[in-house]
Structures are given as C-alpha cells and as structure tokens.
Amino acid sequence: MSILSTQKTPAFSRGAFLRWLRNTHGWLGLWGAGLGLLFGATGILLNHRQVMKLPYAQYEKTNIELKLPAQKPATAKALSTWLQVELDIKKSPLKIEDEPVKKVTWNGVPVEQPALWKVDFHTPQYSVTAEYLVGNQFVSVKRQDANTFAFLSRLHKGVGMNVGWILLIDSFAGAIMMLSLTGVLLWTKMRKSRLVMAGLMTGSVGLAITFTMQSI
Numbered sequence: 654m655s656i657l658s659t660q661k662t663p664a665f666s667r668g669a670f671l672r673w674l675r676n677t678h679g680w681l682g683l684w685g686a687g688l689g690l691l692f693g694a695t696g697i698l699l700n701h702r703q704v705m706k707l708p709y710a711q712y713e714k715t716n717i718e719l720k721l722p723a724q725k726p727a728t729a730k731a732l733s734t735w736l737q738v739e740l741d742i743k744k745s746p747l748k749i750e751d752e753p754v755k756k757v758t759w760n761g762v763p764v765e766q767p768a769l770w771k772v773d774f775h776t777p778q779y780s781v782t783a784e785y786l787v788g789n790q791f792v793s794v795k796r797q798d799a800n801t802f803a804f805l806s807r808l809h810k811g812v813g814m815n816v817g818w819i820l821l822i823d824s825f826a827g828a829i830m831m832l833s834l835t836g837v838l839l840w841t842k843m844r845k846s847r848l849v850m851a852g853l854m855t856g857s858v859g860l861a862i863t864f865t866m867q868s869i
Contacts, residue, residue, distance in 0.1 A: 695809035712797040729770040775813035
C-alpha cells in the first residue's frame, strides 16, 4: 500500500505575484500611453523653449476699452458676471481681485489711488484679463488667443481645465508612479539582494529630494 503525499501550493505564490505584476504593469502602460505621448512632446517643447528660442507658443493679443452700463457693477463679483454676459464667456472666472483704495507718493506728494478690480478668465484656447479702476466709465480688457502649440502647452500645465481633466491627469500621474514601482519589482524579480539594492537607490533619491526641499 503506497501513501500519496500531497503538498499544497500557496494561493499567491512568488510566481503568481510576478505574473500579476506583469499584467498590472502592462495595463497601466496602456492607460497612460496616449497621455504620455502628449505630455512627453509638450514637455520637450516647454523644456527647450528658452535655450533653443523656439517660437512655438504664440498668442494673438487684443486690447479693448469696454464701456460700462449706466448702472455700474457694485462689486468685483458683479463685474465678473457682467463681463461673462457681455463677452459671451462660458467659464467662471479663475480669479477675482479687489484691491482697496490706497495712497502712493508721487514726486513727494501723497496721491490717493482708487480701488482696482481685476478679473481673470482662462481656457486652454484663450485668456481674458479685465481691470477696472472704480469710478471710471470703461473697463480695460485684454484677450490672448493661443495658437496650436500654445494650446498644447496650456493643456500640459492644466490652464483653464475643469475638474474632470485634473482628475484624469491625477490618475495618469498615479499610473506613472505605479509603473515605476512595478517596474522595479519586476526587475528585481523579488530577489532579496536586488530588492535591497533598489531600496538603497530609492532611499538615497528620497533623502536627496527631502534635503533639497528643506533647503529651499
């Protein structure tokens, strides 16, 4: 009579974990591939714009003096609402500033400056900046329309984008971080010596970043 011995295999063995890492690494790579090309290309353009004098990001600038209605806006917020309707701007203002009345010295004489309201609107395609000295009949409006390269760079920086875009880019950044971690684990193949080496490298970089941020 022979006795058959059976040995149970761990449910999540080292080999199974490595297979899971490969699959995760691959799917994360597919998720970020398209955005990676966009951010990589625009990142290169942004990185070399000063050194190589690349004239890629150009804006068509327009300045106008917009006459206010007989009943002027009473607050900076009211001015922003009026500008949205008057200029057919669909987005809410990114920034509203209300600088109070202040005194400055001009040629040794104190001069009182009226309150200044500023309103900024931003989209990837254009930006609108309005300035109004309280009491004037007109508000100064400056508009900048981006060309294709400027549009892409504004996408890269998230200028004028909504919450959906921000969350999408956050997911892309998270995927990049996970790709780095899974890539290191796949390279080490969970071997102790390589894990220690990878840990030392990561730790040194982390300490360098920490000390640099503390010194700024």
